[in-house]
Amino acid sequence: CSVEKMNVLLPLLVVGSACLTASSSSCPYPPGRWCSSMESAVQCGVLKQCLESDLFRSRRAADPVQVSLYYESLCPGCRYFLTMELFPTWLLLHDYMSVTLVPFGNAQEKPDGQKFTFECQHGEQECLGNMMETCLLNMTDMAFPIIYCMESSADVTGSLESCIKLKAPELSTDKVMSCVKGDLGNQLMHQNALKTKALNPPHNYVPWVTINGVHTEDLQTKAMNSLFTLVCDMYKQDPKPPECGGPSQRHHRSYCHTQ
Template sequence: MASSRTESRTLCFSLLPCLLLFALFTPTSSSARTLPSDSGKVSLALYYESLCPYSANFIVNYLVKLFEDDLISIVDLKLSPWGNAKLRSNDTFSCQHGPSECLLNTVEACAIKIWPALNDHFPFIYCIESLVYEHKYPQWESCYEKLGLDSKPIAECYSSGLGKELELQYAAETSALQPPHQYVPWVVVDGLPIYEDYENFLTYVCNAYNGTAALKACSKLSLNTIQKASTKSTLSVGCNEGKMPALFGRIRSTLISWMRQMNMAIWI
């Protein structure tokens, strides 16, 4: 075991110059980046669209894990429901999956505004995305009754035009991303996108965290996580309007995933 660890470290150091050179020629810094949190927590941003099946799957089956083992206590989570929507003339916009997606993007934006605490708006968004995942999104209004919420604030936000203003703000945030998003879900940890490896975002969160509050929860990310990462397909990574991710983004994602696996193997 000691020999294996030594070989892993040696391999990492031998490739370090190449990785550093690659990082230098890959744009990662800009005033438009989602910067690390100044609260001591890890900044985690999700750029998504409501009817993208990949977004729904990520929220329902992966992002929700933040609330297990209290990992949410070390994270500043920001949700941005815009995705691949397009601005048109006179501040109008169209959405990749049609008018229903524009409606639900706006509804979820209103929820974030009206119930700003994560513990208040996330259950509502999770409920909607669960219905999307189950192909039952026309029943989204049932989430009010399920969660005991008043529907009037959301309806007023949508009908008053506030929801549209919120969406335009999310449009500006998404279009200003550096590097630009290539598909959704687009996950950014402490200012850096993790590309196709977004399903393993918890490992990036744990690696970025410098405190001790979540050590027990992070230690549960073991060989099972590594095995899932090593067998993951990169042929379909998200909703991207039929465009394959940029080559450098895919290469960088592979390198980041490999380095993460090496770190995990050394820990184990």
Template sequence: MVSPSSLTKLVFLACFVLFTFSDKLVAEESDKVQLYLYYESLCPGCQMFIVDDLVKFFDSDLETITDVKLVPFGNAKVSDNMTVTCQHGEEECKLNAFEACAIKILTKPKSQYTFIRCVENNTEHFQQECFQGFRDEKDVNDCYNSDLSKKLILENAKQTMSLKPKHVFVPWVTLNGKPLYDKLDDLVSQVCNTYKGKAPLPKQCNPSALSEKKTTSKLQFSYANGAIKY
């Protein structure tokens, strides 16, 4: 029979181990490079970046050192009565809200990205293309058709408009809160160099791999005061 004092020690030891293990998990998660993409759904450069370039972080081991967050709002405006006006029209507002709902409903970053990449690659027919075998269709539609979608967009608006320094155009990418401006042609290398955690670097960070993947397609940035080709 275990004595009360021994039982107390065992409980204390178990709590200590659990706390230490949990703390380690949180620390490892916080070590990841925070890659935030601020974008709008019908911006050509945003579409190209999501479809052709951001995929590198999900079809490789780069996601082990990178925490990717997608924030749909971009260069939209919010009026005093909380009406949202989007740079590329009402259809963009609808898609932004739809994607915000998908991000809310789908909890795993890879699932979020996979769905949004499909939408950005098929904006005119995404419901036919991206809903095939998509088990969360009802939840995403329910979110979109409720007040929750507007709430999510206003949250994204607040996050976007609170950026320091302020975003000038989209796609706007930050690493650990620092903007890359238009220097997106070497994104993988910049993420590899930014990572300071203890986990081994992915093979994509090897010099030989980086030399092969150094270019990004030329993007058409959409500026807050208009669209200018870069």
């Protein structure tokens, strides 16, 4: 039984005593969206499993750990942290943490009439990647999975269309590129520049991580070494999340039996 590896995308998707399977002819959603709504669950034939596993029920913590990443799209260290630490931790602890992505990093902006021009540390392709990811963050709640897909590929900017088709097929690539090339993208990137410049202390490298709005070298080191452990340690509500070793309300077994 294979669920396109799911990029580790959510053990939550395989629940109960049977493997979730969806008809490719009737299901327009990738596996990560099967339980995202009643409509998608019905179309993909997994309504019973989604209901049984409580995947429709929001468990969002009242006071989640806030993790913000200030980065640039082609920075090797940024790509490693986003794909190997931040995204996997979010998959496991998304009910107990919030993630803010600010693609700008060490770029520079210059006023140009009513707009701005941008120069990026790794050249024009990085500026393009920053803009693509900025527009995605403004256009879809599936931005993070799409950005993960882009950042984990060999060609960040060249994978935009394929990653959109994989993670959010209802989203138009042309609409994203319209934002990238237009006034909206320019203004959104300017806001990223302002957010980055407002950091206190000012950033002097990327990836730059803040936890609950705070950056220290100790927090940065812990985040880079094991963000999962840091989020678990920083989560102050009781009980602790089951994923962090707290009590579990129910146990889901994911078996695919022989036929």
